Amino acid sequence: METGNIEAGVTARPARPRAVLIAGPTASGKSALALALAERTGGTVINADSMQVYRDLRVLSARPTPEEEARAPHRLYGHVDGAEDYSVAHWLEDARRILAEAEREGRLPVLVGGTGLYFRALTRGLSPIPAIPAEVRARVRGLALDAPALHARLEAVDPETAARLRPSDTQRLMRALEVFEATGRPLARWQEAPGEPPVLEPESAVRLFLATDRAALRARIAERFHAMMAQGALEEARALLARGLPADRTLLKAHGMPWFARHLAGEVSLAAAVEGAILDTRHYAKRQDTWFRHQLHGWTALPPDEAAAFLARAVG
Template sequence: MSSSPDNRALLIAGPTASGKSALALAVARAQNGMVINTDSMQVYRDLRVLTARPTGEEEAQAPHRLYGTVDAAVNFSAGAWVEEAARVLAEVRTQGKLPIFIGGSGLYFKALTRGLSAVPPVAAEVREDVRARLESDGPEALHAQLALVDPVSAERLNLRDRTRIARALEVVEATGRSLTDWHSEGLPPLLPPEGVTALFLAPERDELYARIDARFGRMLDEGALDEVAMLAARGLDPLLPAMKAHGVPALIRHIRGEISREEAAEIGQADTRHYAKRQFTWFRHQLPEFAWMTVEEAGASLARALVS
């Protein structure tokens, strides 16, 4: 990482439980860095334990930004995150610190390095109307409606993909244009490619899955169930991102007495393992410029790169 200090940035991506946070904190302490959340679930203040956000002790060791800043009732988007990330990046540059973007949300990293489609915010009343129709009529009916106004999106979406069908339909109804049209008009990337060091932490799969299972168990012991109980009590739309965080739907079912704690844990663990598998696949195909390595290899590589 020998470019101008004003252009430097470190991107640490990887599946959940891969060791990203510890590595980012070590680099931030050694290199006058600021840790910037690049995870779509860790933005929510309601789920500190269940999303494995940094602890207060960790946050005291180096500056952290964009963690726990959004209420669970907000349908926070990648576009909204980019706006916040641009503000934080300006702050980092002013302070002369190294920006360390860390997380597992591929779309956020793609927005940093390649830009993002310019879909405008959807008015709350439009979103609520579409979601109400989704609940009353079902996803197949909304898919049929979508096929009339946005056949391109409808063709590529599964008939049971509730979230994406609702999203595509609400964009058309709010803006008069399809998602395909909006995706053709992009926002520029935040980071110049010449200053970026981009890593993807890739532990051995069986080891990673064992860590995921163990960590989920610790989360339950450390207050995750209480977090979800408070979230469930708010009666929020189940399609909101925070309500679909890994473990939340299953733990809500346990709170309602529908399944045991052990069954909820098994579902949460399985969902998280499946998500980790998707993260591997997504980064391999969507962001091949990220260098894949173990956390040990990454530590050694960064030690060399950041002093050069």
């Protein structure tokens, strides 16, 4: 990841990049930056966040508001039902289609989000992970282990993947364990292997990572979560839980959902649920930051207060 040498990174790129990619930890200001750029350039904002694809949790997933969506075209936000499984491969196919649509319309695609695997698949291609035999999947899914125990088991065989997954994300933890059990090879190694060609050549895009001061980010996370509470986050969580979705659905792992579920079941107070959700989100942001810094090779890392000027120079 490049840092500090902004001009060198810009002059090496074409005057009109094929796309702009904006990544960073949660609450780092990515969405506001992307919207401002799309408004200024006549661009299309394209979601690259695995929670914001779902329609059920607009508030808790920090999706753009209807007013923000009216200011510039937004794509791949809230288009998936919470009962569905939505993989990196699904997102990549959707992104391919939306990129082509934006290009036909003469709009600059501005992809923004905090899901590093989406950006890696977009610019490096999908890794050639083999199909998992049904008996292996059944064996792993039948393990009588809670989420922390699954995370510890994965950490023993694939520490790199374990480091970037939430300890509460049982679905992805089991997926990583399935890959190891079936192939004897960590998921992280499969993801490094060459696979399908990328949808977007990295050199054709401006690639920016928002490197936010940790103390400032912690404060922003708390401030934003309290704002979410005022906007109806608890009521949104209650409505989702009322759907009775299977416990392994991705959306039920969204920041705040496990704690709100415990509160609504009478296990913890609302204040404890809010504080627990904020703490979990801070831990997740730290893992995001670490993953991005190690995985986004060739990206420019800048603090948020320098990002707009960088994009103005890079895009023209």
